[in-house]
Amino acid sequence: MASRKNAMLTTEDRRWLTGDKEYEGEHAKQQRYQRRKDIRERVWNSVLDFTILFEHLDDDQCEAIFELLAAEGTSKTGERESFANGVRDALAFFLYNVGVTGLMRDATSPAKGGAAAEQFVTDALTRAGRKDDLLVNQVHLDIEATPASLSDILADLEAGEELSAGELQYLIESGTVDVTELQGCIRDQLFAEDTDE
DSSP: OTTSOOSSSOHHHHHHHTTSOOOOSTTHHHHHHHHHHHHHHHHHHHHHHHHHHHHHSOHHHHHHHHGGGGOTTSTTHHHHHHHHHHHHHHHHHHHHHTTHHHHHHTTTOGGGTTHHHHHHHHHHHHHHHHHTTOOOOOOOOOOOOOOOOHHHHHHHHHTTOOOOHHHHHHHHHTTOSOHHHHHHHHHHHHHOOOTTO
């Protein structure tokens, strides 16, 4: 990850954000401040660049950028997954930071915190539709979310409660579960030889 070419983040930004690089010594505080400031400025400018990309980048160039998403079963499966995760996390980054969790927390009163997110999603879908001569007449977001905490999920698991698929995913993504060991348990359960034979 840190060895990729500079983009919105430089190699040093990536190393610092992921904890592979630390600033120490007399000027560490100033160096951290400057690194954060540089990242903010590059992110801001990169976001502004998306308008130029959306309006002016040729369709064949866009297809070349996103072709991996359609390339299932190729030798580039790892790259495809990384790129798909990047697209997912870009959307999550933008939605989270414009307040989508406010909408999730109180779907009955989006004005309390999610109105901006809902407007961004509506406007983005409308703009994307127009690019292909589609008139988006209505966008309705129907989000069902419940408060979740790792400690509550672990308590339910310890008490023998049945976890939902979402809670299991939350648990796996929290990093508290050894995914390799979990895969082994699933493999054993699904592919164990029938002991009755």
